[in-house]
Amino acid sequence: QTPEQKNANSERQSTDSPVAxxxxxxxxxxxxxxxxxxxxxxxxxxxxxxxxxxxLIVDFSRLRSTLxxxxxxxxxxxxxxxxxxxxxxxxxxxxxxxxxxxxxxxxALAYDDVEARLRAALGANSHLDGLTVAFAPFAxxxxxxxxxxxxxxxxxxxxxxxxGDPGFDYTRPAGDDPVAPQTGWYADRLDQGPxxxxxxxxxxxxxxxxxxxxxxxxxxxxxxxxxxxGVVTQDYSLEEARALVETLDLGAT
Numbered sequence: 001q002t003p004e005q006k007n008a009n010s011e012r013q014s015t016d017s018p019v020a021x022x023x024x025x026x027x028x029x030x031x032x033x034x035x036x037x038x039x040x041x042x043x044x045x046x047x048x049x050x051x052x053x054x055x056l057i058v059d060f061s062r063l064r065s066t067l068x069x070x071x072x073x074x075x076x077x078x079x080x081x082x083x084x085x086x087x088x089x090x091x092x093x094x095x096x097x098x099x100x101x102x103x104x105x106x107x108a109l110a111y112d113d114v115e116a117r118l119r120a121a122l123g124a125n126s127h128l129d130g131l132t133v134a135f136a137p138f139a140x141x142x143x144x145x146x147x148x149x150x151x152x153x154x155x156x157x158x159x160x161x162x163x164g165d166p167g168f169d170y171t172r173p174a175g176d177d178p179v180a181p182q183t184g185w186y187a188d189r190l191d192q193g194p195x196x197x198x199x200x201x202x203x204x205x206x207x208x209x210x211x212x213x214x215x216x217x218x219x220x221x222x223x224x225x226x227x228x229x230g231v232v233t234q235d236y237s238l239e240e241a242r243a244l245v246e247t248l249d250l251g252a253t
Contacts, residue, residue, distance in 0.1 A: 093128060097213070097232045097233070097234045100232050101215070101216035119159055128236060128237065129152060129153050130233075131234050132151075137171060139230055148166045148170065152235070169183070186231050189215055189233070190231060195213070196211070208237070213233035215228050215229075217229055
């Protein structure tokens with residue numbers, strides 16, 4: 001090339017270089033702005049998601065607490081209702097025995113009519129499994145030392161009765177011999193007055209029962225004093241109470 005051509009090429013290169021550099025710088029600035037925009041968008045999205053997650057956690061905690069409170073209130077309501085139902089049955093049961101004792105003492109219930117009264121009461125009250133009137137020695141008759149009327153439900157739910165001398169002395173103090181007839185139900189009621197015994201399982205029917213008893217009195221014809229004439233007991237079936245508890249929906253525990 002001639003010196004003139006070399007100078008021309010050199011001038012063109014010097015003229016093109018600033019333009020190229022400017023274009024490259026503009027492209028770089030555009031890319032940087034785009035990257036900053038993407039970063040800002042990502043940060044905003046992260047903040048929004050974190051906020052939403054926080055609200056969801058708070059709402060879930062509140063909902064869980066509310067459901068737990070509702071479940072507890074529901075369980076408590078059902079439990080109280082069941083307790084009230086059992087309590088009413090027990091009160092009704094004691095009223096039956098108390099009524100028999102009162103009528104025996106007042107003379108409204110003749111001794112000869114005791115068995116019929118027990119059968120009628122047992123037939124009218126499904127929660128009762130047995131009723132007993134055990135007379136004190138010679139209280140039923142001067143010619144008969146012991147007399148007991150015992151009416152109960154058999155394994156087939158048929159009402160059965162045992163009336164007269166029971167074949168053992170129920171007035172004897174209770175002992176520790178497990179084979180001997182249990183007599184605490186009589187002696188304890190005379191000593192303690194109206195009271196409930198310990199729950200037990202009937203050997204014949206397999207039912208879970210609890211016994212309530214109380215003494216009844218008469219006027220001694222010679223002294224005119226009020227003396228014990230015997231004991232009224234009733235066997236309350238716990239099957240009804242158990243069935244009532246089993247119907248409760250208390251939720252997971």
